[in-house]
Amino acid sequence: MPHAPDRRDFLKTTIIGAASLSLAGTAMSVGHFGRAFARGKDPLSVTRLTDKIFFVSGAGANVTVLHQGDQVLMVDGGLKARSDELLKLIAKETGTRKVAVLFNTMWRPQHTGSNETLGRAGTKIIAQMNTKLWLGTTFNVPWEGKKYTPLPKIAQPTEAFYTDGSMTFAGEKVDYGWLPEARTDGDLYVSFPDSKVLVAGDVLCAGSYPILDYMTGGWLGGMEDSSKKLLDLTGQDTKLIRGNGPVLGKADLQAEHDMVSTVKDRMIKMMRMGYSAEDMVQGGATKEFDEAWGDPTMFVQNAYQGLWGHVVGLGIF
Numbered sequence: 001m002p003h004a005p006d007r008r009d010f011l012k013t014t015i016i017g018a019a020s021l022s023l024a025g026t027a028m029s030v031g032h033f034g035r036a037f038a039r040g041k042d043p044l045s046v047t048r049l050t051d052k053i054f055f056v057s058g059a060g061a062n063v064t065v066l067h068q069g070d071q072v073l074m075v076d077g078g079l080k081a082r083s084d085e086l087l088k089l090i091a092k093e094t095g096t097r098k099v100a101v102l103f104n105t106m107w108r109p110q111h112t113g114s115n116e117t118l119g120r121a122g123t124k125i126i127a128q129m130n131t132k133l134w135l136g137t138t139f140n141v142p143w144e145g146k147k148y149t150p151l152p153k154i155a156q157p158t159e160a161f162y163t164d165g166s167m168t169f170a171g172e173k174v175d176y177g178w179l180p181e182a183r184t185d186g187d188l189y190v191s192f193p194d195s196k197v198l199v200a201g202d203v204l205c206a207g208s209y210p211i212l213d214y215m216t217g218g219w220l221g222g223m224e225d226s227s228k229k230l231l232d233l234t235g236q237d238t239k240l241i242r243g244n245g246p247v248l249g250k251a252d253l254q255a256e257h258d259m260v261s262t263v264k265d266r267m268i269k270m271m272r273m274g275y276s277a278e279d280m281v282q283g284g285a286t287k288e289f290d291e292a293w294g295d296p297t298m299f300v301q302n303a304y305q306g307l308w309g310h311v312v313g314l315g316i317f
Contacts, residue, residue: 044089064241073099077113213302
């Protein structure tokens with residue numbers, strides 16, 4: 001089941017204590033988080049996938065669009081600062097300004113920046129229930145040094161689900177489902193199986209270590225389970241749309257799953273031996289992956305904090 005409010009309180013209390021072990025090092029890495037998650041200064045560009053589906057990059061998170069006639073569905077909405085420009089471009093590509101459905105694949109601002117404008121226009125905004133809860137409350141993310149406040153009521157999701165759902169839109173089947181406790185506790189995917197397109201959001205980040213937001217429920221075990229779930233939905237010719245960057249394929253997703261699984265098992269063993277996050281970095285928790293995936297420091301630090309929320313279930317203590 002998705003996290004209830006008492007689960008959130010547990011994370012905010014127990015993990016904050018553990019975070020002090022390496023918070024200073026994490027704080028020094030926040031700039032990397034900003035580059036990885038809050039892009040939006042690049043020119044907007046359109047990548048056409050089928051006659052009905054394209055995605056826009058450069059507005060924050062990738063924004064995927066399904067359209068036919070005056071029917072438009074969006075997956076994510078970029079940053080608020082780029083929303084007007086983004087929506088004008090989508091209107092030019094689709095021939096209409098009306099957006100019927102908007103999915104938020106997670107709560108972070110680079111995915112929800114068009115919520116207010118589209119909410120005022122009457123768009124149905126769909127999110128996983130935990131994302132809806134985060135977007136309606138005030139909370140701190142100490143490792144990032146930020147406080148988040150609720151979106152205006154008009155910008156909050158109008159429809160929330162727990163596990164999965166399906167609809168038909170613009171003549172296409174649209175499946176969507178929860179990716180539990182991956183980057184956050186409210187990640188979701190949106191699949192267009194007829195067109196062999198799968199939007200995986202920030203859960204797919206092949207080639208760049210994922211930044212797990214442990215303060216809102218993200219952790220390595222959830223990433224492992226969620227990447228496996230995505231693999232089960234992915235064929236050899238499926239086009240995978242990630243949070244940022246170009247289209248990927250099944251081999252990229254498999255590489256991510258293998259990396260996460262290996263590092264999770266290794267970090268659990270190191271944690272039982274009393275390693276700190278810094279010890280794990282220095283001890284080579286990610287050694288064979290660093291050349292392809294980059295600097296592991298922030299990934300390991302956040303993954304370490306996330307493990308503290310699961311020590312009982314993992315049998316670490």
